[in-house]
Amino acid sequence: MRTASIFLAVCCWLSAAVGQWLETTIPVPDTFGGLSMPNCLAYDTIDNTVFVAGEYTERILVLDAPSGRRVGWVPFAGDIRSLCYNPVSNKVYAAAGDRDMVAVIDAATRQIVETLPVGSRPYALAFNATMNRVYCVNSSSDDVTVIDGEGDSVVATIDVGDRPEALCWNPTRNVVYSADYDDSTITVIDAAADIVIDTISVSGNPAAFLYNQDRNKLYVASRGEGLVVVDGLADTLLSIVAAGHWLFRLCYNQVNGKLYAMAEDDEFVRVVDCIADSLLGLIDCCASDAAFNVRDGRLYVVDEDAVFVADGATDSLLWVAWVGYNVNAVCVADSGRRVFRTADDECLVGVIDCAGDSLLALVGTDIHPQPSALCFNPTANKAYCAVEGTNEVMVIDGNDNTVRHVLPVDRGSKALLYNAVGNKVYCANSDDGFEPADLTVIDGSGDSIMRTIETGPEEVSARLCLNLAGDRLYEAVYGDKTVVVFDAVADTIVRRVPLPSGARAICYGPTYNYVYVAVSRAVDVIDAKQNVVIAEVDVGLRPTAICYVPVGAKVYTADRDGGTVSVIAGERPERVAQIDVGEHPCALAWASLYNKVYCADRDSSVLVIDVRTDTLVARVPVGRYPYALCYDSLNKRVYCACRNDSSIVVIDCFRDSVIAKIHVGAEPVALAWNPIESRTYVANYSGASISIIRDSLFVGVQETMYDERPSPSQQSPAVSPGCELLLSTVDLRLSD
Secondary structure, three states, rough: HHHHHHHHHHHHHHHHHEEEEEEEEOOOOOOOOOOEEEEEEEEEEEOOEEEEEEEEEEEEEEEEEOOOEEEEEOOOEEEEEEEEEOOOOOOOEEOOOOOOEEEEEEOOOOOOEEEEEOOOOOOEEHHHHEOOOEOOOOOOOOEEEEEOOOOOOEEEEEOOOEEEEEEEEEEEOOOEEEOOOOOOOEEEEEEOOOOOEEEOOOEEEEEEEEOOOOEEEEEEEEEEEEEEEEEEOOOEEEEEEEOOOEEEEEEEEEOOOEEEEOOOOOOOEEEOOOOOEEEEEOOOOOOOOOEOOOOOOOOEEOOOOOOEEEEEEOOEEEEEEEOOOOOOEEEEEHHOOOOEEEEHHHHHEEEEEEOOEEEEEEOOOOOOEEEEEEEEOOOEEEEEEEEEEEOOOEEOOOOOOEEEEEOOOOOOEEEEEOOEEEEEEEEEEEEOOOOOEEEEEEOOOOOOOOEEEEEOOOOEEEEEEEEEOOEEEEEEEOOOEEEEEOOOOOOOOEEEEEEOOOHHHHHHHHOOOEEEEEOOOOOEEEEOOOOEEEEEOOOOOOOOEEEEEEOEEEEEEEOOOOOOOEEEEEOEEEEEEEOOOOEEEEEEEEEOOOOEEEHHHHHHEEEEEEEEOOOEEEEOOOOEEEEEEEEEOOOEEEEEEOOOOOOEEEEEOOEEEEEEEOOOOOOOOEEEEOOOEEEEEEEOOOOOOEEEEEEEEOOOOOOOOOOOOOOHHHHOOOOOOOOOOEEEOOOOOOOO
8 A cells, every 4th residue: 555655646746747738828919910901092201101991990001111011000990991191280081981980190100199970971081281171071971071180170061962972172272072973063162161162063973083283174083974174263164075984083194294084894094185185095904093103204003903004104004013803092102112002802002112113012901920930049048930921020038938029021931040159040031922032130139130131032932050150151042042151240141052953951060061952852062161062962852851960970851752761971972871751751850869860741650760770760640740840858859740730749759659749729830949948839820829838847958969878778767758647667666
């Protein structure tokens, strides 16, 4: 009885003292998201920002005009169909049609200063610079609300015709026009007195306005009739231009004195001479909106899925860019250097570099964050997580698991790497086909962006490694078929080493000072002293992971489509072994104490390779689609992220057996180990979260890659900790 009691007590003590558990989960929110179906834009000329809203707005998004980067948001929800900027008071107005109100936003602070009740179904806004007033047309209550731009209050409500849809201010006479769609009239409002002074009958249904101050003319897009021209001084009809029957948008070219008329379901944009009020020609493109850029003299036309750029003098098309589906709004920003457009079906805003004739960026308005890469900074006890979609790097305090900073980086963050020399973190970014890739350098002490270095062309993915001294950084760039060599002290590019094909993985071997690069069917070996390729070693098909083992100076590749692990060794590199492992090996990790290489295979297992003999010694069943591996050298464990199981499997390296399975967020794809706190960080790609696993057993001294390692036979048996205590056959007889 005494033996059993003591045995039970020992087991209870071990259960409490050892094990791995999910300590916490950090959500990765889209802090700037919450805007579906963006369809309206407003350019803040003072702060050089662009405000974006749409039909399903939870937050109004604010973008930096030069870069398109998301810099802020305004907490206002509603079906927003119109935005209007007031440069006199530096305010933005948002008409929420489903809430019958207009939000007044301080553009500098991005805070709502007032929400004003207006009429039913506010639909369009217009600004009067003379009076510093904003006019809101309410399509269901058939009236216009007048808002004081200084005091942020409603000063008048003016009845107009049936179903008003558009507004326009005439600065010459200080009158405001309302397009009364169902009445086929134009209501003329005296802006000083806030009274109706005239009603103009037109043919068709007025849907849009454009006031030409140069000619004192009001142009009316009248559905069913054409382009109606009104004398802006006398409020009388001058002419009707046959510019299409279902007009709904107008745009003015003040440089060349032209008007562009857009009609529904029409394959052309009509060009009108504003002097003679006659049709000049056609531009061969469909249109949902257009904006003229005075800076470059070009017309930017958006249709369902593209932006057409036309010369404002010749009306000829210059270039076309695909920008998403259902493109429906456009504005000129950054003093004519940028053009912004919305694509509501895809929740995107496209940013065009006008000088470069290129798409600068595609910015998501309602993004699902996707944590994709991790690294740990032992100097500062911080973890870093790259998040695709939101294009950020999160900085997590290793002591208390709090998010300390969120740093903006460029699109498509593919890899993170910590460098103790200079206490820096490198983030390799791919711009997904719209901009050259680059490398962001982060100060590991202050967590600020030190610099961004352009690295390659479009459509690339990248991997990183450092040399032993930490003064050279290597980036394998797939799209460019190069390895970029950086001076890691000065953070400058010193060489580009060409490769025969795109690089898939990279590692550094200090024994011979070589850099090993996995390409399509081989490993290219670079002499790091001369920065030239000195050998190409054939391996299996599509090696996607590579691992350097200092014992024997060997390199292992996971040949994903070949079902093998290839082994390379020697000062004159050659393949010394090729091990059949399974269906699709995709990740590798070296367990230094036992001198084993662990290989994750998509057949739901982890294969164990004895480095001394290069033979397969164990197959450990894990979850579905093992995707990433991480070695804990203090507790002698390998963590395996099972992507399709949303779980982390913990493997005891002594017995090569599973000791724990911990459920985390959806699709874990990356791991990083914190030896200071005995924590493992998990990036959950589809779960928009970072899981943190804690290990209660903290023993021994962390090994380095050059420590003396006893063989497994020299190790005494040990209890393997886990979520459930797993005991091997151990004699626990206790004497009386």
